[in-house]
Amino acid sequence: MNIQNLSIASLLAVITLSGSPLFAKENKEPPAYEYGMPLDIAHAIRIEVPSSQVCEVVRAKMTYVDTQGEIRQVSYLQQAEACSIQ
Template sequence: MNIQNFSVASLLAVITLSGSPLFAKEQTQAPAYEYGMPLDIAQAVRIDEPKSTVCEVGQATMTYVDTHGQIRHVTFLQQTDACAIQ
């Protein structure tokens, strides 16, 4: 019984440690869009825009699904919503 518990614990440790690079990859910063950069966008999921009370250029992040079904992120520069009011 002790060997079986040890085997299960070892298996869980291997699974946990092998999955940690996957979580680390998600936390890296999204690449910045450059003019002419090809984007493979099948569906836009959301755009996180900078919040500001003054008219300025801020960095926004678009989350999208590519044609292979993978979720991707890209950052780009855009004017804040305050520019539309002025």
Template structure:
């Protein structure tokens, strides 16, 4: 009886962990504000929407801060089309 209860508890905790991971992916990045301290230790990814036009886009940066926490911010920048040579 105790083994069945233990297996059930472990199964429920595993499912709760997967649900938590799924919710973490749905979180929106923190919008960058001028002067916001970032304390970047390592940049993991830089992404932006692809556009053929030179325009302002919202880019995203995922990084590890000096405390070892993964952070996700969004910021405005000129698109890559602005730097491409025609």
């Protein structure tokens, strides 16, 4: 293995390891809603519901702005869209 290949491999390893905390933050699941949990929703931004071909319970995710102006997320359970079609 020559010095150029070793340098490239080292650079890729450093980039991969330094970037992993950034990706970990993006993949973090939002807290799951529990009955009685206080929610401070001033404005809903987006609601994401996974698509499903069968009638089942799916985990949806809501992104919202609270009254302090912070963007937050919460996940919750709901019936899939396929349930309303049947």
